[in-house]
Amino acid sequence: MNLASIPSPSTAVWHLGPVPLRAYALCIIAGIVLACIVTDRRMRSRGAPPWAVLDIAVWAVPFGIVGARIYHVLSSPDAYFGEGGELVKALYVWEGGLGIWGGVAGGALGAWLACRQLGMSFSFVADCIAVGLPLAQAVGRLGNWFNNELYGGRTDLPWGLQVHVMSDTTPGQAMVGPDGEPELREGLYHPTFLYELLWNLGVAGVVYWLDKRYKFGKGRAFALYVMLYTLGRGWIEAMRTDPATMIGGLRLNVWTSIIVFLAAAAYFFLVKGVQEFLIPNVDAEGEPVKGFQTVTEEQYQAFLADGSRPDAITDTPSDGTGDEPGGPADEADSDGPADLPAQKTAAKG
Numbered sequence: 249m250n251l252a253s254i255p256s257p258s259t260a261v262w263h264l265g266p267v268p269l270r271a272y273a274l275c276i277i278a279g280i281v282l283a284c285i286v287t288d289r290r291m292r293s294r295g296a297p298p299w300a301v302l303d304i305a306v307w308a309v310p311f312g313i314v315g316a317r318i319y320h321v322l323s324s325p326d327a328y329f330g331e332g333g334e335l336v337k338a339l340y341v342w343e344g345g346l347g348i349w350g351g352v353a354g355g356a357l358g359a360w361l362a363c364r365q366l367g368m369s370f371s372f373v374a375d376c377i378a379v380g381l382p383l384a385q386a387v388g389r390l391g392n393w394f395n396n397e398l399y400g401g402r403t404d405l406p407w408g409l410q411v412h413v414m415s416d417t418t419p420g421q422a423m424v425g426p427d428g429e430p431e432l433r434e435g436l437y438h439p440t441f442l443y444e445l446l447w448n449l450g451v452a453g454v455v456y457w458l459d460k461r462y463k464f465g466k467g468r469a470f471a472l473y474v475m476l477y478t479l480g481r482g483w484i485e486a487m488r489t490d491p492a493t494m495i496g497g498l499r500l501n502v503w504t505s506i507i508v509f510l511a512a513a514a515y516f517f518l519v520k521g522v523q524e525f526l527i528p529n530v531d532a533e534g535e536p537v538k539g540f541q542t543v544t545e546e547q548y549q550a551f552l553a554d555g556s557r558p559d560a561i562t563d564t565p566s567d568g569t570g571d572e573p574g575g576p577a578d579e580a581d582s583d584g585p586a587d588l589p590a591q592k593t594a595a596k597g
Contacts, residue, residue: 252406254439258430260394261420270420272391276346279384280309286380294376295526295540295548300366304373307362308355315354319347323493323500348385348481349504352474367539372524374470379456382473386448392441396422400438400487408436440484447480463545466521474512478505527551 260271288301321328321338324345328338356374363370392398396412412422413431422430454476459469482505486498493500525548526540543551543558550556 252408253436254407254409254442256396256410256412257394258412258422259420260396260414268420271394275391275394276388279387280305282387283377283380283384286383287377290376290379291373294372294524295543296368296372296376300368301376303366304359304362307358307365309358311358311361312351312355313341313346315357316346316348316351317341318354319350320345323347324491325493326491347501349501349508352381367529368526369524369540369542371465371467371470371521372526372542374467375459375464375524378459378469378473379452382448382452382455382477385477386445386452389441389445389448393439395420398441398488398490400440401489402435403438404436405438407439407442409439409442411437437489438487440487443484443487444480447484448477451476451480463523465523466519468516468519468521471512471516471519475509475516478509478512481505482509527557530557 257271262269284301284305288299291301292298317338325333327333328335359373359377360370363373396414399409399411411433413433415421415423425431451473455469455473458464458472464472482502485501485505488499495503522544524542525545527543527548529537529539529541531537541558547556547558
């Protein structure tokens with residue numbers, strides 16, 4: 249064992265009786281839980297009821313998994329449609345193989361449908377999840393470490409990764425050599441899973457800081473997340489050595505990163521709008537009804553203070569920078585109210 253290296257687990261699946269516990273799945277679940285906790289905090293601080301994120305997650309998570317699997321199958325077609333491929337294995341999600349681009353697209357579709365059901369602004373939810381999502385991706389990358397997959401080329405750097413030869417007949421277990429020890433591939437490799445994990449943590453931190461400072465609205469915080477993530481994913485993807493579809497000498501995922509970055513940048517710089525907050529809808533008699541009204545921060549603070557609704561507010565709305573005189577520039581991400589008082593919910597403007 250090389251002391252100047254990163255070891256890899258030789259087991260990625262454990263069995264609880266007949267039930268397999270897969271490290272990859274556990275990491276994905278842990279990432280989803282973390283994303284929900286962080287997103288719930290951000291949503292509550294902007295007027296959403298406690299744990300509304302769970303109503304969104306029950307749509308977004310399954311749609312995201314299906315979308316991620318579809319992208320993986322389409323971007324790695326030989327294993328399913330090529331010579332010797334098995335199409336039925338496209339359904340074997342437990343064997344690994346999820347594409348982040350399909351996951352984000354599918355998850356966004358599921359979240360949009362959930363927002364329609366809840367009567368909630370989709371761009372509001374997108375901005376709130378822009379910090380939790382890269383954190384979830386960071387945790388999920390640990391699953392690739394357990395699976396001994398998605399590593400880069402050979403390296404002599406002190407953080408080079410040891411990679412086991414994983415068994416084809418016993419999924420989740422390393423091959424055992426003549427000496428009874430798990431077999432290692434020769435040499436050390438770039439730990440691209442770790443590079444992306446650290447990059448995602450940085451993305452989450454930068455998005456949180458800039459969103460707190462400039463109070464992005466209309467989905468611009470989410471667009472910022474996409475821009476930063478694709479910047480890192482592009483160069484990290486280019487380091488990987490696992491088989492991939494190539495176009496013009498570049499891996500398909502590199503091209504996807506470029507295209508998605510440009511689309512996100514266009515949205516970020518062209519779309520304008522203040523940070524969004526929610527207040528519950530009421531009918532003409534002031535009784536609570538389904539859905540939420542999207543308001544500015546000033547309108548939300550006035551509603552909390554005395555139950556005023558937007559049609560009774562005459563203050564100039566924020567321009568989204570948090571620099572207005574007397575504006576609560578640093579309160580958008582504080583621990584907001586756990587719930588809205590019933591008397592304020594029913595208040596008329």
